[in-house]
Amino acid sequence: xxxxxxxxxxxxxxxxxxxxxxxxxxxxxxxxxxxxxxxxxxxxxxxxxxxxxxxxxxxxxxxxxxxxxxxx
Numbered sequence: 414x415x416x417x418x419x420x421x422x423x424x425x426x427x428x429x430x431x432x433x434x435x436x437x438x439x440x441x442x443x444x445x446x447x448x449x450x451x452x453x454x455x456x457x458x459x460x461x462x463x464x465x466x467x468x469x470x471x472x473x474x475x476x477x478x479x480x481x482x483x484x485x
Contacts, residue, residue: 457472458470458471
């Protein structure tokens with residue numbers, strides 16, 4: 414899988430396609446999990462885009478760092 418960058422998407426990278434299972438689940442490909450250091454048991458926040466055309470996944474530890482800066 415090759416990573417493609419699209420200037421209209423502000424630096425987002427497109428790495429691979431995933432398929433939704435009959436249970437509504439998607440698997441994050443191994444290469445992406447490795448690149449983002451996503452491990453078994455990690456919690457991800459699912460954010461629906463404003464245009465409702467997709468979702469973003471954010472690691473909970475990334476959010477913890479943001480919230481920590483507000484509490485200091």
